[in-house]
Amino acid sequence: MNFQQRIQHYYNELSSSDKHLLNYIESHYSTMGDISITQLSEEANVSTSTIVRCMKKLHYRGFTDFKFQFISEKSQQFPGALEKIKNIDSQIQSAIFKNQEEVINTLNYLDSSLIEDALVAVKYSKKITIFARGFSEHISNEMTVKLQLLDKHCEEHTDPNIIRIKSRKFTRDDLVIFVSLNGETEELVEAAQFCKQNNVKTILLTTNKESSLFRLCDINLLGYKSKQSFFPDYEVRSRLPLQVLARIFLDAYVIRFK
Numbered sequence: 001m002n003f004q005q006r007i008q009h010y011y012n013e014l015s016s017s018d019k020h021l022l023n024y025i026e027s028h029y030s031t032m033g034d035i036s037i038t039q040l041s042e043e044a045n046v047s048t049s050t051i052v053r054c055m056k057k058l059h060y061r062g063f064t065d066f067k068f069q070f071i072s073e074k075s076q077q078f079p080g081a082l083e084k085i086k087n088i089d090s091q092i093q094s095a096i097f098k099n100q101e102e103v104i105n106t107l108n109y110l111d112s113s114l115i116e117d118a119l120v121a122v123k124y125s126k127k128i129t130i131f132a133r134g135f136s137e138h139i140s141n142e143m144t145v146k147l148q149l150l151d152k153h154c155e156e157h158t159d160p161n162i163i164r165i166k167s168r169k170f171t172r173d174d175l176v177i178f179v180s181l182n183g184e185t186e187e188l189v190e191a192a193q194f195c196k197q198n199n200v201k202t203i204l205l206t207t208n209k210e211s212s213l214f215r216l217c218d219i220n221l222l223g224y225k226s227k228q229s230f231f232p233d234y235e236v237r238s239r240l241p242l243q244v245l246a247r248i249f250l251d252a253y254v255i256r257f258k
Contacts, residue, residue, distance in 0.1 A: 002073050003066075004108035006058040008222055011209055018054040019210075021046050027227050029101070033071045037063045073108075098226045099240060105224030106241040110248070118203050118219050118249060119256050122147070125175035125201070128154040131163050131188055132179040135239050139205070139246050140179045146250050150258065160187040167191035170200040177203045179242060181225065183211025192216040205245045221245045 001009060007022055014022070024044040025032055040063075041048045052062055060066040088096070122128065128147060132140035137158045147154040157163050164187055170176060176195050180188050183206040195202050196216050204217035207225035214220050223241025231237075 001059075002108050003058075003070055004105055004224070005111055006060075008109055008111060008209065010058055013057055014054070017046055017050050018057060020044070021051060021054050026105075026224075029105070033067065094228070095230065098228050099238075102224055102226050102238070102241050103244055106244045109222045109224060114219055114221060115249065115252055118221060119253050121175055121201050121203060121219065122152065122253055123257055126153065126173040128152055128175045128177060129166065129170070130154065130156045130177045130179065131167075131191055132156070132158055133160070133185050133188065134181075135237070136179040136181060136242060139239055139242050140177075143177070143179070143246050143250060150253065163187045163191050167194040170195060170198060172199055172201075175201050175203070177205070178213055178217060179205045179246070180211075180213055181207055181237060181239060181242060183208040183213035185213075189213060189216070205242050205249075207241050221249065 007026075011019075021040075021044050025040075028035075028043075035043075037048050037051055040051060044051075048063075055061075055063050055066045058066070060069065130140045130144055137156075140156050140158070144154050144156040157166055167176075167190065176191070178188055178192060183189075183204070189212045192202060192204075192213055193216060194200075201219075202217040203219045203221065204213050205221050205223070206214060207223045208214060209220070209222055214222075223245050225237065225241055229237055
């Protein structure tokens with residue numbers, strides 16, 4: 001497993017200090033190859049022993065082993081692919097690298113067993129309902145159309161009141177897919193709570209492993225959201241990580257079952 005997959009796989013075993021440390025590492029991903037354990041301890045405001053324990057929980061032998069494997073993984077990620085943009089304005093480069101970061105880290109988060117579980121859930125579901133709000137609706141719409149083309153009984157709902165009403169009526173024959181960048185949209189969380197109470201199978205596409213939806217849903221497909229935003233005053237963050245997850249998920253379904 002790579003670094004992101006280890007985080008996802010062992011996340012429930014981590015302490016709050018571990019999660020704080022890993023959030024810091026993910027937020028400063030580009031500098032991790034050159035940092036010492038002492039520097040990381042000072043900058044992340046955790047003890048060196050916490051760092052070592054955390055790395056062992058992720059099944060590294062220690063911090064040195066983490067760094068070695070981290071550098072190895074990083075060197076294999078599209079080497080030289082962006083050489084052609086080296087003469088572009090540095091600020092535009094940062095926008096390009098932001099998108100590269102989201103795609104690469106989302107791919108690194110992919111867990112084959114979770115994808116297989118999601119594919120099987122779709123295959124054997126009698127009816128699929130997709131819930132989304134805001135910019136995520138573009139992704140849920142594409143998913144709905146493609147699933148319908150694959151002869152699945154699938155519908156999409158984006159209205160808060162309809163989401164609340166529908167979620168109370170699901171049975172075990174239903175499969176509900178949530179598409180949510182931050183995983184905290186009120187009506188989606190409420191719908192997921194009803195699904196859990198009624199033993200309704202759920203799949204989530206999100207970038208927030210700390211979210212309410214992540215805790216409530218059965219199968220979580222996790223993407224990576226960059227901390228950088230070029231529209232900081234508005235809630236219009238790119239859904240690129242969710243788009244990547246949705247396309248891989250649907251393409252995999254076609255490959256596996258069609």
